[in-house]
Amino acid sequence: MSRSHTTGPATDDPAGTPARRARVVWSAVAALLVALGWCWSLATPMMSSPDEPSHVVRAAGVARGQVSLPTADALVDTAEPGVAGLVRLPSDYAASVTLPNCFAFQPDQPASCQQDLPEPGAPVDARTYAGQYPPLYYALVGWPSLLLPASGGLVAMRLVSALLTGLLVTWGLYRLHRVEGNRAGVWGAAVALTPMCFFLGATVNPAGFEISAAFAFWAACLAVVLGRGPVTTGALVQAVVAGALLVNTRSTGPVWALAIVVVALVAAPAGRWRDIVAHPRFRWLVAATAAASAVAVGWLVTHPAVVTTKDLHPGFADPRTVALSVVGKGSEYLLNMIGDYGWLDAPSPPVTFVAWYAMAGAVLLLAFAAARPTRRRVALLLLVLGVAGAPLALQVPTAVDTGLIWQGRYALPVAVGVPLLAALVVGVDRRPEGELLRRVARGALPVVLVGHVAAFYWASRRYAEGLEGDVLTFHPDWTSPIGYLTGTALYAAVVGALTWLAWRSYRPVDDTPAAPGPASAAARRSTSDAATAAAAAEPAPATTD
Structure with a gap:
């Protein structure tokens, strides 16, 4: 009850x-x-x-139903972490992967060097190194890219x-x-x-x-x-x-x-x-x-x-x-x-x-x-x-x-x-x-x-x-x-x-013992507002189990 x-x-x-x-x-x-x-x-x-360009491309791709991705050419050196997946995205989202190029790994360079994104255009191929990651997170966050251009969608x-x-x-x-x-x-x-x-x-x-x-x-x-x-x-x-x-x-x-x-x-x-x-x-x-x-x-x-x-x-x-x-x-x-x-x-x-x-x-x-x-x-x-x-x-x-x-x-x-x-x-x-x-x-x-x-x-x-x-x-x-x-x-x-x-x-x-009863129960509740408030927010174990 x-x-x-x-x-x-x-x-x-x-x-x-x-x-x-x-x-x-x-x-x-x-x-x-x-x-x-x-x-x-x-x-x-x-x-x-870290690696946000790859994650943005992955999220925008999953939002468009591109979950399992085709891959780019085979890796030949250590310049890349792995074989990239290919996603078809509007050109402004594809271009967004270059935004950090002027300041990444350069702690003395402010972000004022970052270029403006182009207007949305026809879909083009974009590369992501997160193509093998589970799609759950990307589906949860990628949907704004369907509604907004990259300038606001990011x-x-x-x-x-x-x-x-x-x-x-x-x-x-x-x-x-x-x-x-x-x-x-x-x-x-x-x-x-x-x-x-x-x-x-x-x-x-x-x-x-x-x-x-x-x-x-x-x-x-x-x-x-x-x-x-x-x-x-x-x-x-x-x-x-x-x-x-x-x-x-x-x-x-x-x-x-x-x-x-x-x-x-x-x-x-x-x-x-x-x-x-x-x-x-x-x-x-x-x-x-x-x-x-x-x-x-x-x-x-x-x-x-x-x-x-x-x-x-x-x-x-x-x-x-x-x-x-x-x-x-x-x-x-x-x-x-x-x-x-x-x-x-x-x-x-x-x-x-x-x-x-x-x-x-x-x-x-x-x-x-x-x-x-x-x-x-x-x-x-x-x-x-x-x-x-x-x-x-x-x-x-x-x-x-x-x-x-x-x-x-x-x-x-x-x-x-x-x-x-x-x-x-x-x-x-x-x-x-x-x-x-x-x-x-x-x-x-x-x-x-x-x-x-x-x-x-x-x-x-x-x-x-x-x-x-x-x-x-x-x-x-x-x-x-x-x-x-x-x-x-x-x-x-x-x-x-x-x-x-x-x-x-x-x-x-308050550690003072009190006699049982409604009055003492009310007094005990008043000793710690935060604790009693949290307890009241969820039914007592006897009522939920």
Whole structure:
């Protein structure tokens, strides 16, 4: 029986006001996260995301029904990452692939050199190196190219991508907020969602969508296995939907999804797996998972080669050489996970890197020192080792063919789980050290705020003036649609609002025991507006299961 059946009409329900507050709060969170992505979409020039020309061509092609592509001539040297797919597009979209040529890999060159796009013309062949990627993401973001010329369509595709990723991140945050007896999820999310996550999600690049889908999947899996209450239908459905999006976005998606499930099962307390299997909708959810996985595997089997070079890097024939080279790039991979924008030519300033090193290091040290069940710490250790070892495991077998193509951002779908799990291991609850941990969680938020704003400003400055240009100028060489300094101010306002909401979620909780009854229940609800609002937004486990 639902709550409304036991408490009377909605207007008399004591939970009615918190429920409305929850809808307002979570709508605000979603709007702010989408706005944060849109700031990135508009502040950086078109095609300034890694391989964005190939992804734009792929998206516009999928929107026109060109899903499995014919290929261009065979590859003959290392100048290209693989055999290109051919797409027939209007001439303005085909011409857009040249937009980054004048500034890519040139950090001192502002984007003012970028040429205007021509008027739409007859369809011509365009090349994409993303022709083997699963079509799901491209179908979701490519449809504006059917309605608009390239001058507006490129921007619209970016805005759609930022909208989707912002909503997925919101879904993940909501689920983390629902973990009973542990308010640490927001703390972990603040550290997990680096500026690079939002930058990628705000451009035409499936990596950003993959990261946000993985974030929502992580949140659901951790909520299922670490929650104190019954297994809820909402969490399981989120795990299935987010997992389906993850495995069907990029070729690495099934690997990351499997890794997330393994870590979650290791972290689960004894008996939790039996509770999951006993859920009345478990069989239907397993069937849906199997169907989504079959689609992903079917695409990979019929389109196995994302990079199709062959023996073009003989210097990497020795696995030891590859291993040493990969280890030597470890710090580069870490920097790329935090924020190295454009074509790896627009790194974040030192203050951003220091902020994330400090915050990630703090939550990890606290987690490994926490007096928590061993299973959770073992799962965290396994995850950290997996993230560190992924570049080795995935590059040693293929380096002779592809070279060392790994970038730190490739690991972000699984790496975002490190601070999430670490924060949930630490906890922010009513144990004796709970007040100290609550203060630490609050203290982390302003540091992350500064790191985000500094990263956005530095990336905006790179395209406005070049990295060797003036640190501050009111007359930049290139100006984005939202402006160079005004865009930074807008971004700071959006991140500041999100920080304030997160700050409020860590207000002290009254530990004073109260006698049972409606009055004491109302008092307990008033001790943490954010927590009770989130709880009221979803039915109680007893009514959904």
